[in-house]
Amino acid sequence: MLKRIGAEPDETGAAVAIKDAAFPAPFPSGLEYGAPARGMWNIVHTGMLLPEAHQIFVCAAGCLRGVVLTAAEMKAEERFSTVEIREENVLDGDMEELIIDGVTDILNKLPCMPPAVLIFTSCIHHFMSCDLPQVYRVLRERFPQTAFTDCYMNPIMRKSGLTPDQLMRKQLYSLLKPRPKDPKAVNLIGNDLPTDASSELVRMIQKNGFRLRDITWCRTYGEYQEMAEASVNLSTYPSAVAGCEELERRLGQKQLYLPQSFDYDEIEDNLCRLAGCLSIDAPQTAPGRARAERALQGAREVIGDMAVSVDYTATPRPLGLARLLCQHGFRVASVYLDAINEEERGAFGWLRTHVPELMLRATIHPKMRVLPRAGREPVLAIGQKAAYFTGTRHFVNIVEGGGMYGYDGIARLAGLMTGAYLEERDARSLIQAKGLGCACCI
């Protein structure tokens, strides 16, 4: 057991009142800690959304370990293989050969040839300037019936251009082959979780006779390919935008970013822009808005003055959610995040002015390992990291927005908050399962 030698550290550097916080980086960078809240999806989870595809990772053993066991915990070992890079490969410079021979060997051993293969290369390939185009050329010649795409597990590039998460959400659609466009077909692109059928977004599209497709609903590779027929691609998650833009360039599918938002004006604007894009009537949003208001009011009456804590894994707009809750009388005490998205600039400014003592708390700062996790007061947490760091058993267990969208999403979230207040949950077991919403045997 760790024995603390010095005094217990104060939280300086790992927490700051929003009135004193810098935008967009409120905390200094340095060594990083990882909390055992594991519900966020990783590239293996996302890659498994491509039906019938096989994943092959080419990395050092240390890098393979986490992804192999992600697949094993999903009970998806049959769709997952590895090629291990050893020291001699780095020294001999035979990396292209290793990938080509390794992938060939694996594909020849599979019981049946998959229609698609996702090959994940790593930081090593980037630093060695591995000739990946040549690798893929050879593989495509060798296996003409199989579609290959280049995916990346190169976290060292997370501050250089697209992040690995953005890249994954882009490459997932790179195998779509051009098809004639259907003016009545629309895709939702880049979400790990299906968007609620009850949301204004989905209802609006379907009610107007459009066929809506989402990779989370695809069960076969053929269904996935049908996504190429859509005339319009929608994204709602920030990391999905790059993928939508690429599809617009490559397949000519018009793209529209309609972010998951907790701001009523932005929700209205999103739905109006969607109506304009699809040339349909603007929706009647008043009933949905009223329902959201009633749900928030109801939740507030139940939850009362209990402190609320939000984290960035629950939603890409944690500050936007905090603002909404504060506007409706909730006592938001803290928001857990490590950086602030540019999309949150407005919410950041509002909270600075109206809730200046709101605490922003880091999740990866080393002090978070040793600072007390059970707070002085009861907390209702929204998100797994907030639940972990506050030590509460009252929490809303969602990641990446949980499929909620618009006024409908706000109403549903208010309901989940009420449920979390009324019923304790076993955070220890719930938050340690990887990829919330995926199959997980833990």
Add this chain to the structure above:
Amino acid sequence: MKQTARIISTYAADSSGVCSALYELGGMCVIHDASGCNSTYHTHDEPRWYDQDSLVFISALSEMEAIMGDDEKLVRDITETALELHPRFVALCGTPIPMMIGTDLPAIASEVEHRTGIPAFGLPTNGMHSYLSGAGMAFAAVAGRFADRSLRREPGRSVNLLGLTPLDFSVNGSDGSMRSILEGNGFTVISSWAMGSTLDELSQAGRASVNLVVSYSGLTAARTLQKLFGTPYVVGVPFGVKFSGRLIAALERAADTGCCGAAYLRRPREARPALTLIGESVSAGSLAAAIGEEFGRSARVLCPLETEPGLLAEGDMEAKDEDDLIALLKPSDHILADPLYRPICPGGSEFYPLPSEAFSGRIFRRNIPDLIGSPLNGKGSINL
């Protein structure tokens, strides 16, 4: 083909071995890595992460820092954190990119020590070897750095346990059982490297009359302690009832004579062994010996990890890749291994699951039995 795995898992890596070995000693481990090693370690390789605080961090290396060779940022970040959190020591280990760009981890550790006054050491892991290699480096570093050299071997029966991590023994009470069986046979346990002991207790290791090496990761430390204090060592895990008795006798003999060696190499042999075990050489070899003692069945070991010829019995084999294992498993009718090996076992063979954290992580944790010093055919045991 070598280096490919169509379906089987991969073992925990050297950097995880370092962190696992040092986890309970009050130090601070820094993995020089971009991202990923941290979550892999604390999700799959470290069952103590949720309930027991330990300072394990990554450096969060970025592309530009790697290209520019910005070691100063690393030194500064470690120094700052160490001065805030006051660890007993700092251990810095590497991953593939630091290896590729030639990062001098010992030099960086030395600079950290100079700036903080806290003992620091760099361990040249690169993510391309197994946890045994990393844990071995870590234990050896602790022996070299913290063992109190003024001590002498004391008369009487006393022992250090070397090479004990959850990656090989999980958190199912095996560590406590090892202590109990040794104490029950008249040995005082001076220290356990490194579950259930403090750094101060490890520093007393020189007092022991003998060392018990329970995994390959403890062997280098055993040799270091032998060099420093003349302490003999015995290699083996006290599995089962009869074999543990044999191991205790070997420890007593070693303490008296100074002779070192593996205690599990003598076991029933047949041209076609009744059972094949896949696993770490010391654990699997000991279990094979225990099975021989308790069931009279011959067994051979296939070792997919680092080991030494002296730790394998006649007929045991190293097999590093999936293809090697498939070929070597062909004649096997009965196989005892981690459940994630099952897909490559020959059809029709009988499979006995014995999960290992080092291979399948947390997936089967609740099914990992404590086999130390107890009958192998009891409830919750391996039940051949």
